[in-house]
Amino acid sequence: MKPIKVMIVDDSAVVRQVLSAMLAEHPGIEVIGVAVDPLFALDKMQREWPDVLVLDVEMPRMDGITFLKKLMTERPTPVVICSTLTTAGAQTTLQALAEGAVGVIGKPGHGLKQFLHDTAEELIQAIQSAARANLSRLVPRAASRPLAELALPVAHPAQRNATEMLVAIGTSTGGTQALEAILTRLPPGCPGLLIVQHMPERFTAAFAERLNQLCRIEVLEARDGERVMAGRALIAPGGRHMLLTRSGAQYRVEVRDGPPVSRHRPSVDVLFRSVARAAGCNALGIIMTGMGDDGARGLKEMREAGARTLAQDEASCVVFGMPKEAIKLGAAERVFPLCDIPAAILASTNARGGA
Numbered sequence: 001m002k003p004i005k006v007m008i009v010d011d012s013a014v015v016r017q018v019l020s021a022m023l024a025e026h027p028g029i030e031v032i033g034v035a036v037d038p039l040f041a042l043d044k045m046q047r048e049w050p051d052v053l054v055l056d057v058e059m060p061r062m063d064g065i066t067f068l069k070k071l072m073t074e075r076p077t078p079v080v081i082c083s084t085l086t087t088a089g090a091q092t093t094l095q096a097l098a099e100g101a102v103g104v105i106g107k108p109g110h111g112l113k114q115f116l117h118d119t120a121e122e123l124i125q126a127i128q129s130a131a132r133a134n135l136s137r138l139v140p141r142a143a144s145r146p147l148a149e150l151a152l153p154v155a156h157p158a159q160r161n162a163t164e165m166l167v168a169i170g171t172s173t174g175g176t177q178a179l180e181a182i183l184t185r186l187p188p189g190c191p192g193l194l195i196v197q198h199m200p201e202r203f204t205a206a207f208a209e210r211l212n213q214l215c216r217i218e219v220l221e222a223r224d225g226e227r228v229m230a231g232r233a234l235i236a237p238g239g240r241h242m243l244l245t246r247s248g249a250q251y252r253v254e255v256r257d258g259p260p261v262s263r264h265r266p267s268v269d270v271l272f273r274s275v276a277r278a279a280g281c282n283a284l285g286i287i288m289t290g291m292g293d294d295g296a297r298g299l300k301e302m303r304e305a306g307a308r309t310l311a312q313d314e315a316s317c318v319v320f321g322m323p324k325e326a327i328k329l330g331a332a333e334r335v336f337p338l339c340d341i342p343a344a345i346l347a348s349t350n351a352r353g354g355a
Contacts, residue, residue: 003030004131007050009041011059018116038067052130053079057092072100078130090206097176102133106200129173129291133318138177165191165349166283168275170268172198172290174318183215185342191349193233196268201239208235224255236266243274262294272298281306284348289317293325300331308348310334
């Protein structure tokens with residue numbers, strides 16, 4: 001396979017130097033150029049267009065968001081944002097993701113060289129994932145099907161108890177827009193949701209805040225001991241695992257430190273396995289767009305525990321990696337396009353209540 005052609009656009013000489021040297025060591029990546037700002041980058045890109053851009057957001061002459069909008073309008077190109085780990089940086093990064101960026105890497109204000117070396121594997125994975133991304137699938141265009149056509153198989157009433165229904169969702173590349181498409185269509189009475197979106201530490205709080213402003217349901221970054229409730233979505237904090245626990249008829253989450261699982265922290269597998277144990281047939285598991293296999297085995301455990309399970313289809317995924325692996329394992333009962341997943345969530349709840 002040909003190496004992935006990468007261009008680095010960042011006004012920091014240290015970032016350009018360290019990232020160039022680090023990526024040059026990887027046999028599957030070729031750094032074809034660096035630029036101090038988007039205007040210099042555009043000039044170089046006319047001579048050789050990259051497969052992936054690693055882009056800063058705060059730069060002189062033209063900021064990263066303006067450049068990203070221009071790219072997505074004129075010549076869509078996969079972009080990985082390299083943004084500062086600050087509140088302002090997180091907000092800007094979310095805007096970049098909404099405009100079409102497919103990945104994000106955080107960078108601190110101090111200790112930059114060591115940090116970039118420590119996150120080398122994460123950056124390489126982000127670039128590889130971006131190179132496989134289908135940018136035309138970032139925004140769903142198809143009309144959704146009627147609710148009656150989306151009913152999922154429902155466990156026999158004797159298998160259930162009085163505990164409320166809940167939904168567990170796992171996603172990665174392309175997931176920020178996919179989650180927005182789903183959560184903004186859910187009514188306040190929808191089942192409680194637990195979400196793992198692969199995202200660096202400090203960015204998940206801003207992501208949850210943004211969704212909370214857009215949605216009719218409540219969206220929060222999960223805190224240890226938080227209760228799972230109807231009309232509430234809890235997003236796992238970046239850099240920490242989230243698990244479901246049960247106390248009587250109530251569900252709560254545990255937020256824990258720990259090593260990466262399936263190469264991620266938070267891990268979809270960790271969430272799904274805990275849901276299989278604590279909720280069983282009272283849960284619906286959904287695996288969506290993303291690279292790799294995180295969540296596939298956990299979704300299989302959910303299905304074996306009696307939960308309903310579904311996967312996003314290839315046609316609507318930005319990267320058909322995680323759903324593909326789950327389907328191969330036999331973990332997903334049904335496969336739906338993104339535009340039908342909100343209705344499928346409500347259909348599973350209605351079917352459960354009417355059984």
